[in-house]
Amino acid sequence: MIQCKNCGGNVKFDIKSQKMFCSYCDTYYDPYEFEENEADAEEHVVNDPNAFMIDDTANQGSYMTTIYTCPECAGEIISDENEAATFCTFCGASTVLASRICKSKRPSSIIPFKITKDECKELYRQRMKKAIYAPAEYKDEKYLDSFRGIYMPYWVYDSSQYNYVQLKGKKTYRRGDYKYEETYDIDFNLDAEYNGISYDASSSFADSISGAIAPYDHSKAVKFTPAFFSGFYADTTDVQSDVYAPDVENIVNNSTTDEIEKQPNVKSISIKYPVTGKSAIFNTNVRCKEESMYPVWFVSHRFGDRVTYATVNGYTGKIAADIPIDxxxxxxxxxxxxxxxxxxxxxxxxxxxxxxxxxxxxxxxxxxxxxxxxxxxxxxxxxxxxxxxxxxxxxxxxxxxxxxxxxxxxxxxxxxxxxxxxxxxxxxxxxxxxxxxxxxxxxxxxxxxxxxxxxxxxxxxxxxxxxxxxxxxxxx
Ligand SMILES: [Zn+2]
Ligand SMILES: [Zn+2]
CATH class of the missing domain: 1.20.120 (Four Helix Bundle (Hemerythrin (Met), subunit A))
Structure with a gap:
């Protein structure tokens, strides 16, 4: 819990003002003012050997927090809120969650919530107006009230491609009875930079959901401080940063290929790429830059012996909802x-x-x-x-x-x-x-x-x- 410097009350992050707010004495604070509260903020955490961070400054130590674990599904969520202990976010079970205080690794950056809970509920209401066959409980105010603000961890990648690229191209056409084939040598200096490609770093957060509420604009991220979590939940990171590196490599290789083929002087030529793969000729480098927290409004609900999720992008308001039919x-x-x-x-x-x-x-x-x-x-x-x-x-x-x-x-x-x-x-x-x-x-x-x-x-x-x-x- 983050305490008010005036009255000792619980200070929470206020989305409208983007500041910390004490509702007991009406005082606003800058989130970074509480930075020194964490005694062990300076402690250095040894890099995971499987993670390939570009520099150690990305790792800014750790902070103390409470992790709640669901006895039914083993889902874990970080929160300093006491009400966290009443039901599980992932499987929707009403159960007493086991809690433990532990040291968590700090993410480097965070995109704070911009969509308020009221705005989130209104967006969801609008969406449900079209869902005429949805079971009534999905339109219930109680259901809407159970939206939780959760920060989901993401790995943020950068990629660069610097190389002198040599490619072969071919153009075939027919004129009268003759078939022509022209071959081309295509040479150029490739100098490409990609920044802020992100993938969710939590196994409990399905890629189908994170894909549906994407994108997040990583340039909106600010330096992380634990105060941002006050009044919210956070998901734990349990996917290694190298898991998504091949996907990032594919994305940047395909994007560069598209860019090359868009050039006016090669438009009509079909380019042949060597079998060794595009990464080799483009000299593609992928680095995991940092771990960042992105905001999601999230609600889970039991449907028979299954579960449904509704999620709203906490920055853009984009919705993804599982809506069964009654x-x-x-x-x-x-x-x-x-x-x-x-x-x-x-x-x-x-x-x-x-x-x-x-x-x-x-x-x-x-x-x-x-x-x-x-x-x-x-x-x-x-x-x-x-x-x-x-x-x-x-x-x-x-x-x-x-x-x-x-x-x-x-x-x-x-x-x-x-x-x-x-x-x-x-x-x-x-x-x-x-x-x-x-x-x-x-x-x-x-x-x-x-x-x-x-x-x-x-x-x-x-x-x-x-x-x-x-x-x-x-x-x-
Ligand atoms: Zn106060
Ligand atoms: Zn659970």
């Missing part, structure tokens, strides 16, 4: 749309049974394809494919894979379509056969529809997290 609301909504269509159709009794069968077939084919497409993306999301930070630290339990109902929908669909085809080709005189096939296909469609909603809700929710902890503070 099945009852959805069926009701669909009926309201379907009943007028049904009445309209019944006014035209000219629809022959054969046409009805065609329509039913089209509907069920559509449902079938949707089931297939969605089932694939659920699998990818739950196994955290494409999330390097998470793959590193999250336990992937194969036994808690959600139930898959696709097979029932698919089997019913195939049976119904086979019967439909038989009916169409055997051209029965009795209309009842057509109607029978139509009803069967509609049942298959309804089944597909239910499976689609079920799959949609799997996609818009997350498996309860389970973090691996090696014990001890990863930051210290």
């Amino acid at each position: 099945l009852k609301k959805y069926i009701l909504g669909s009926l309201i749309v379907a009943i007028p269509i049904f009445i309209l159709l019944s006014l035209f009794p000219l629809i022959v049974p054969r046409v009805a069968l065609y329509i039913a077939t089209i509907v069920s084919v559509f449902g079938f394809i949707t089931v297939l497409v969605e089932s694939k993306s659920v699998k990818n999301k739950d196994s955290n494919i494409g999330d390097k930070g998470m793959l590193d630290k999250v336990v992937n339990n194969d036994d808690d894979i959600p139930k898959n109902y696709n097979i029932y929908a698919i089997v019913t669909y195939i049976i119904s379509i086979v019967i439909g085809v038989i009916v169409v080709f055997s051209k029965p005189v009795f209309d009842g056969y057509y109607y029978g096939a139509v009803i069967l296909e509609l049942i298959a469609s309804i089944l597909c529809f239910l499976v689609v909603i079920y799959n949609y809700n799997l996609l818009s929710t997350r498996k309860l997290p389970q973090f691996k902890r090696t014990g001890g503070d990863d930051r210290a």
Whole structure:
């Protein structure tokens, strides 16, 4: 807790004024005024041998803080707030979190919150106006009140490319009966600098979320001091800085390639890059410059045995929210749309049974394809494919894979379509056969529809997290 120099009250960071504020005696302070409070601020922490920091000044020692650990998912969060102990940010469990006071490594910089909690709630409210099928609890004031301001750690990278680059290019064209091929030698001095490319450094913060609320403008970062955390939470850093170095390398190599190919004199030439890779010819250097804290408004909520997150970029206000569908609301909504269509159709009794069968077939084919497409993306999301930070630290339990109902929908669909085809080709005189096939296909469609909603809700929710902890503070 940071104490007021006047009255001893709890001083918190005030977003509107960007200053520290004591609500007991109405006094504002500069955040850096509390710098000396930390007795061990000068202590030097030995660099992690796996991290490749450019200089040691990036490491400005450590500070004392409280880390809360969730007994259910092992998620960890830093806070000096007492209310931190009531529920877990990551799995949404209402539980008593275990706390321990420990020394945390200082980040180098921080982008302070700019969006206030009220602004965050208003942005979220606007977003939810469009989500008509969302369960009511997602629009509840209690839900909105549980938004927490969390600082997420990011690794910030710089990259440079200085080299004399020699490339080969080719241009082929046809004129009359002749085919021409021209080859080119492309030489130039490359001198490129990239600054402030960032990746989230916490395994508990899914890359899909940090990607969705990106970007953060690192030039808005200021020097870190622990006072900024007062009134907020912070996530712990547990992903090594070298994890994302290959991604940074790719980004800068591709960006430089785009820049080269945009040049007017090489536009029509197809350039060949050597098999040794672009990093070698561009002489790409990637350095992790520092660890920085970026602001996120964050709320988690249990949905059945799964969890949903809503996040708002604390600087830009960009929103990313998992919004499941309330099945009852959805069926009701669909009926309201379907009943007028049904009445309209019944006014035209000219629809022959054969046409009805065609329509039913089209509907069920559509449902079938949707089931297939969605089932694939659920699998990818739950196994955290494409999330390097998470793959590193999250336990992937194969036994808690959600139930898959696709097979029932698919089997019913195939049976119904086979019967439909038989009916169409055997051209029965009795209309009842057509109607029978139509009803069967509609049942298959309804089944597909239910499976689609079920799959949609799997996609818009997350498996309860389970973090691996090696014990001890990863930051210290
Ligand atoms: Zn005061
Ligand atoms: Zn938890």
